Amino acid sequence: MSTFENRFRLSRRDLLAQTTYGVGMIGLASVLAGHSEAxxxxxxxxxxxxxxxxxxxxxxxxxxxxxxxxxxxxxxxxxxxxxxxxxxxxxxxxxxxxxxxxxxxxxxxxxxxxxxxxxxxxxxxxxxxxxxxxxxxxxxxxxxxxxxxxxxxxxxxxxxxxxxxxxxxxxxxxxxxxxxxxxxxxxxxxxxxxxxxxxxxxxxxxxxxxxxxxxxxxxxxxLANLHNASLSLQGQRRELDFTQRLNDLHRERVGAENAFGARMDSMELAYRMQISAAEAFDIRGxxxxxxxxxxxxxxxxxxxxxxxxxxxxxxxxxxxxxxxxxxxxxxxxxxxxxxxxxxxxxxxxxxxxxxxxxxxxxxxxxxxxxxxxxxxxxxxxxxxxxxxxxxxxxxxxxxxxxxxxxxxxxxxxxxxxxxxxxxxxxxxxxxxxxxxxxxxxxxxxxxxxxxxxxxxxxxxxxxxxxxxxxxxxxxxxxxxxx
Structure with a gap:
């Protein structure tokens, strides 16, 4: 079967795995500046x-x-x-x-x-x-x-x-x-x-x-760029969970990579801050x-x-x-x-x-x-x-x-x-x-x-x-x- 045909017969798991590899390399290049402790x-x-x-x-x-x-x-x-x-x-x-x-x-x-x-x-x-x-x-x-x-x-x-x-x-x-x-x-x-x-x-x-x-x-x-105007909090939660699954699949393929964990930590913090930051910075009370x-x-x-x-x-x-x-x-x-x-x-x-x-x-x-x-x-x-x-x-x-x-x-x-x-x-x-x-x-x-x-x-x-x-x-x- 040709490679072209394979592209249309990927299982959901294979799609996630291959996508993870591409996304992972982008994340690695942009985040990882050196080796960090786990x-x-x-x-x-x-x-x-x-x-x-x-x-x-x-x-x-x-x-x-x-x-x-x-x-x-x-x-x-x-x-x-x-x-x-x-x-x-x-x-x-x-x-x-x-x-x-x-x-x-x-x-x-x-x-x-x-x-x-x-x-x-x-x-x-x-x-x-x-x-x-x-x-x-x-x-x-x-x-x-x-x-x-x-x-x-x-x-x-x-x-x-x-x-x-x-x-x-x-x-x-x-x-x-x-x-x-x-x-x-x-x-x-x-x-x-x-x-x-x-x-x-x-x-x-x-x-x-x-x-x-x-x-x-x-x-x-x-805080600038904290909110995703196109997604509700529930939608952002689903997006984060999906990204975490991609990272999990990547980890299964190539092993643990601290850079991905750091990226997810930042994304999770931004999600939580949408509620906690507004309260902390509101001095009107x-x-x-x-x-x-x-x-x-x-x-x-x-x-x-x-x-x-x-x-x-x-x-x-x-x-x-x-x-x-x-x-x-x-x-x-x-x-x-x-x-x-x-x-x-x-x-x-x-x-x-x-x-x-x-x-x-x-x-x-x-x-x-x-x-x-x-x-x-x-x-x-x-x-x-x-x-x-x-x-x-x-x-x-x-x-x-x-x-x-x-x-x-x-x-x-x-x-x-x-x-x-x-x-x-x-x-x-x-x-x-x-x-x-x-x-x-x-x-x-x-x-x-x-x-x-x-x-x-x-x-x-x-x-x-x-x-x-x-x-x-x-x-x-x-x-x-x-």
């Missing part, structure tokens, strides 16, 4: 290496690099030497040429029982001084936005490694398999976009899921007291939120509230990007820009900390605040500040971190970290440690090498741990 349920919660202090991370990302000397690192010497360029600062090369020292116009005062010094830019956050661990001695490798973003999110200055959120999902799984374990909230596209939350050579199920809520604030539309706490006003059950001023504040405040809701629902990693692109990149008008930027994030962040604390979530939620680098204490132009990778500030709260602490120090002008210096790799090692993971043991075999988030670097900052 996992029946890759998102299922897994035990940590040792008892964890934190169960989840909320990362508040200030795109562009806030100025440490205007926010959390007071430097009175800037006033004394204003306009001068001391010898100790001359050899520090930044992205652009800068002039003399420029004092901060913002007053620093002590707050809380700890007496932690915080700029007047953050009056609401300052009320949480005793919960904050301000690392004043951060440093990174480069003054370039793109490379510094990748380093902060993936541990490498090139977009070739998995995001730390993907590493955490790989190591711990998630506490809610009906939602992505790694969610990215924002207003638009930050610098580098999806490469900041890519899973790279880790299985695709561990990739970050970006959520940009639509202007009409319909929570069911929070929150009380007016909660809206006021985050600085949101004019809300009712049927209207989108409006903030008191800048629409960017509305979005950021709403995302801070969403972060609490997602934390309650077991999402492992939640990142919130402020604004679009890099609004904290203040090469000009540094003072007025920082006033506006801080005004937009101050109350929402404080509201998030208060809300987490009142619900008993702060003790096992690690909150991280900062940008990819800091800014120079010297002027760029007449009133701006350039990028500064030599020394900058970040703060942590909750999740097993000592509050009311200023750790490390920059020089007298705030230019370079000089005491108890903390590199990004050290920060990553500490974040993993607080989540119960040994950064040297959390590895993944790819291309004949064992990779880890911190590469061959990183030490846990034990002095800041409770």
């Amino acid at each position: 996992s029946v349920t890759p998102l299922a919660a897994r035990p940590p290496h040792f008892p964890a202090r934190a169960k989840r991370i909320i990362h508040l990302w200030m795109n562009g690099g806030p100025s440490q000397v205007d926010t959390f690192d007071p430097k009175p010497a800037l006033q004394k030497y204003a306009g001068q360029r001391p010898e100790s600062t001359i050899g520090l090369t930044t992205q652009n040429g800068t002039g003399g020292l420029m004092p901060s116009p913002f007053r620093f005062t002590r707050h809380g029982q700890s007496g932690l010094e915080i700029s007047e830019l953050f009056p609401h956050v300052a009320r949480h001084a005793d919960d904050l661990c301000v690392i004043r001695s951060m440093h990174t490798n480069t003054p370039v936005h793109e490379a510094s973003n990748w380093l902060m999110f993936t541990g490498n200055v090139q977009p070739i490694r998995p995001a730390y959120g993907s590493w955490l999902l790989y190591g711990l799984g998630t506490e809610n398999e009906n939602l992505p374990g790694f969610i990215v909230l924002g207003e638009g596209q930050p610098v580098n976009g999806p490469s900041n939350w890519s899973s790279r050579f880790l299985p695709g199920i561990y990739q970050g899921c970006q959520v940009v809520l639509p202007s009409d604030y319909r929570p069911e539309n929070a 929150e009380s007016q007291q909660i809206f006021d706490l985050y600085g949101l006003t004019g809300l009712n059950a049927g209207a989108p939120p409006n903030a008191k001023s800048d629409p960017r504040r509305t979005t950021f405040a709403r995302n801070c509230l969403l972060a609490r809701r997602l934390a309650e629902r077991g999402v492992r990693v939640i990142q919130i990007y402020y604004g679009n692109q890099q609004p904290w990149d203040t090469h000009g008008n540094n003072s007025s820009a920082h006033q506006s930027l801080a005004r937009n994030v101050d109350q929402p962040i404080a509201g998030l900390l208060t809300d987490l604390k009142q619900r008993g979530l702060l003790e096992d939620t690690l909150v991280v605040w900062g940008g990819e680098f800091g800014r120079t204490p010297t002027t760029q132009g007449s009133n701006g500040r350039d990028h500064n990778h030599y020394g900058f500030s970040m703060w942590l709260a909750g999740g097993g971190v000592r509050g009311g602490l200023a750790y490390g120090a920059t020089d007298e002008f705030g230019f370079k970290a000089v005491e108890k210096r903390v590199h990004v790799h050290d920060l990553h090692a500490t974040m993993l440690h607080l989540m119960g993971l040994d950064h040297e043991k959390l590895t993944y075999r790819y291309s004949s090498r064992d990779y880890r988030l911190t590469d061959v670097h990183g030490e846990v900052i034990r002095d800041i741990l409770v």
Whole structure:
């Protein structure tokens, strides 16, 4: 019998088997980037290496690099030497040429029982001084936005490694398999976009899921391409079951292939999310007291939120509230990007820009900390605040500040971190970290440690090498741990 005739006499089983082979090869080419470890349920919660202090991370990302000397690192010497360029600062090369020292116009005062010094830019956050661990001695490798973003999110200055959120999902799984374990909230596209939350050579199920809520604030539309408009939920269920049967037949023919399992896991998650995601992202049932706490006003059950001023504040405040809701629902990693692109990149008008930027994030962040604390979530939620680098204490132009990778500030709260602490120090002008210096790799090692993971043991075999988030670097900052 000819091959042509055979095509019309295939049994249903043979048709499924041959179709599976073709579909399988397409899936393999598009999904499989390397060899992965077998996992029946890759998102299922897994035990940590040792008892964890934190169960989840909320990362508040200030795109562009806030100025440490205007926010959390007071430097009175800037006033004394204003306009001068001391010898100790001359050899520090930044992205652009800068002039003399420029004092901060913002007053620093002590707050809380700890007496932690915080700029007047953050009056609401300052009320949480005793919960904050301000690392004043951060440093990174480069003054370039793109490379510094990748380093902060993936541990490498090139977009070739998995995001730390993907590493955490790989190591711990998630506490809610009906939602992505790694969610990215924002207003638009930050610098580098999806490469900041890519899973790279880790299985695709561990990739970050970006959520940009639509202007009409319909929570069911929070995630793009989640719904199949041509099929009902019942129809989608039948389609998934059929696809699973194809994969089963393929497995009978050629053996187990992790790539197909990962693809099915993603499809199953998308199916479940059509119900669970809409509920998680719908803040309209929150009380007016909660809206006021985050600085949101004019809300009712049927209207989108409006903030008191800048629409960017509305979005950021709403995302801070969403972060609490997602934390309650077991999402492992939640990142919130402020604004679009890099609004904290203040090469000009540094003072007025920082006033506006801080005004937009101050109350929402404080509201998030208060809300987490009142619900008993702060003790096992690690909150991280900062940008990819800091800014120079010297002027760029007449009133701006350039990028500064030599020394900058970040703060942590909750999740097993000592509050009311200023750790490390920059020089007298705030230019370079000089005491108890903390590199990004050290920060990553500490974040993993607080989540119960040994950064040297959390590895993944790819291309004949064992990779880890911190590469061959990183030490846990034990002095800041409770």
